[in-house]
Amino acid sequence: MSVSDRRPHPPGTVVAHTTAGAVAGERTGGITVFRGVPYAQPPVGPLRFASPRPPLPWSGVRDATAFGPASFQSIVPGSGEDSLHANVWTPHTTGSRPVLVYVHGGGWERGAGHLPTYDGARLAARTDMVVVTFNYRLGAFGFGLHEDLTDPLTGSCANWGLQDQAALVRWVHDNAAAFGGDPAALTLCGTSAGGASVRQLALLPETGALVRHLVPISACHIWAPANSLTPEDSRTVYEALAKDFGTTVAGLRDVPAGALKDAWERFFSGPPTGRRVESGREYRGPVVDGRWLPAHDVDMPSPAHPSLVVHTRTEGSFYTCPERPTAPTAPATEAELREAVRDVLLKGTAKADDALVDACLRAYREAAAAEDLPADPLSLWTEIWGDLLFRFQILRLAGRHARTGRSPQYVMEFAHPVRPPYFGTPHEATSKFVFGTHGLPENVAEFGDGPLEKRISDTFMDLVASFARTGAPRSAYAPQWPAFSPERPSTLIVGGDRVAQVAAAPKLRQLRFWDDAGVVPCP
Structure with missing residues (x-):
């Protein structure tokens, strides 16, 4: 000792x-x-x-x-x-x-x-x-x-x-x-x-x-x-940074950390159309x-593990809420909406011509009319942004697993609305309820801390914990929840006054645009 x-x-x-x-x-x-x-x-x-x-x-x-x-x-x-x-x-x-x-x-x-x-x-x-x-x-x-x-x-x-x-x-x-x-x-x-x-x-x-x-x-x-650099573009970036610092790529180990970080961020600043590489347009992940x-x-197989897959109702409102300091100016006119949508499409492709913009807006307007969804510029822009980066591949990969996977899979839509002037159920709203931190000073104005929020947080925690223990998510505040099947009501909707209910996966119609658009890879 x-x-x-x-x-x-x-x-x-x-x-x-x-x-x-x-x-x-x-x-x-x-x-x-x-x-x-x-x-x-x-x-x-x-x-x-x-x-x-x-x-x-x-x-x-x-x-x-x-x-x-x-x-x-x-x-x-x-x-x-x-x-x-x-x-x-x-x-x-x-x-x-x-x-x-x-x-x-x-x-x-x-x-x-x-x-x-x-x-x-x-x-x-x-x-x-x-x-x-x-x-x-x-x-x-x-x-x-x-x-x-x-x-x-x-x-x-x-x-x-x-x-x-x-x-x-x-x-x-x-x-x-x-x-x-x-x-x-x-x-x-x-x-x-x-x-x-x-x-x-x-x-x-x-x-x-x-x-x-x-x-x-x-x-x-x-x-x-x-959200990924190609290997070729990654090599280009590190070689360009090394040249700017007057060293080799291996020599980047000796460059002060702050200087290297700042140079990396400068390299990817501004719109992706003006950069020296075409990939990594929104994020630079693996x-x-x-x-x-x-x-x-x-292009990878589904994991063999039981999975509880979660998405939010309006992933894109994380980016488009006018109350967020980093949000671009929300479009108010048709012309502004077209350019805002073009900018979103350019996150996933090097070219977004008028025909692609028109097709995207037409598909989302038709889906809004068919499913009684909002069709104002802010809502359309939000849905397009969230689907391109998140919801399309989440649900299409879930559908593929339902068809071909051998392990149980459950799909949840987290739909508890944030408080005005914020709107929708944005990307990252979930963590405040998984951890029960929605009432912290930095979170409460947006997410609330009333009895309903407490019940929803408890429900989310219970579902995750029971799934971690048994592989089957259960809560006293939620109905029995079947494994996911796109063809029948099998998505657990968590949020709002009803707390939790099983329903068909919402807003599938608007995802059809991405199946054939050639912008987002389709499983």
């Missing part, structure tokens, strides 16, 4: 023993939280653009009461490269509970597992699960490809953030018992970029075998040119490298 082990710990401290050493967490409100626990070595210096290495062992007891920094980015303050840390919330460090691993979103370039929205205390307390969040490398440091960055130990030269995620899954499996979790009962859950990661991790041999269930939420499925991402999601 080390000197640190013999030293009395402050009241409320709980010690857990990980494979790298002991950590001291904080007990409060019936939950113990361990913050900032390293799951890999800091990816700095020669380890920038390297595969993650296991954490170096330490002696004594490491303090785990403060979060580590977010991965290097421009959004979350205090970010840095030394960011590969996990956070664990557990009812007790003894026992054998299901473990929920949550992968944060943020377009592969922003976000962090320790943000208040992802506080796991409420979820762990209500469901008696172990909840894990974490950080992974982002942007230029996390998602790209170049052979001059090949790791001599692993042979990998791409997708370092996805490699971090895989290392985290292995770390959780190896350490779950130390936090009162069952290593044989891991559920992967994530939103947006994190939702896509859930599927990708499940298909990797080294991680898929460690996972029991999947909960991809509003998955931003990977395809080029919208690149097809034949190893960590063998192919785009649409």
Whole structure:
């Protein structure tokens, strides 16, 4: 026993023993939280653009009461490269509970597992699960490809953030018992970029075998040119950055992190039509490298794991709500709507001529008339944006799995409306209810904190927790929910005064445009 082990710990401290050493967490409100626990070595210096290495062992007891920094980015303050840390919330460090691993979103370039929205205390307390969040490398440091960055130990030269995620899954499996979790009962859950990661991790041999269930939420499925660089374009970007810094691609390891991040962001600033590469038009996620991402999601098989697939009613209102500081100006006239729709189409294709714009608007107007949906410019623009990036592939991949998959799959539409002046049920509305953080000061104005919101959050938590335990989502506040079939009512609609109801998948008619438009890959 080390000197640190013999030293009395402050009241409320709980010690857990990980494979790298002991950590001291904080007990409060019936939950113990361990913050900032390293799951890999800091990816700095020669380890920038390297595969993650296991954490170096330490002696004594490491303090785990403060979060580590977010991965290097421009959004979350205090970010840095030394960011590969996990956070664990557990009812007790003894026992054998299901473990929920949550992968944060943020377009592969922003976000962090320790943000208040992802506080796991409420979820762990209500469901008696172990909840894990974490950080992974982002942007230029996390998602790209170049052979001059090949790791001599692993042979990998791409997708370092996805490699971090895989290392985290292995770390959780190896350490779950130390936090009162069952290593044989891991559920992967994530939103947006994190939702896509859930599927990708499940298909990797080294991680898929460690996972029991999947909960991809509003998955931003990977395809080029919208949210992935082609290998050729990725090489072009790193070579251009190296040239600008007067170094080689390998020499980018020595460029100050802030300068490299800023240069990467400048490279992809402005409209995609003015950039030096045609792919990565909206986001720069994993690149097809034949190893960590063998192919785009649409060209990969469905995971064999039971899945609970979630999307929101109006994914696009995350981007188009005029009250959001980053939202473009909402179109008010027909001419403005046409250009706004053209800009959305250009996220997925290098050319959007008048005929394509006309066809898109015509299809969405016809669908609105047939299904009694709003057809004002803001609503049409919102639906088109959300379907292109999210809902089309989510539902088409779910339909393919229903036809060909062998594992149970459940599909949920989260439809609880946000409060005015926000509108719809935007992308990322779900995380506030999965974690029960809708009432936090930064969330309450948009999402509310009344009895109905509490009931909906409890329902969402119960569904996820029962699915993590048994593979069948159940809640006292929801009806019996059949596995998904596009041909019959089998989608659970969560939100509104009725809380939860089974119905046919809504708004399928407007998805037909994308089947034949040649913009979004169709499963």
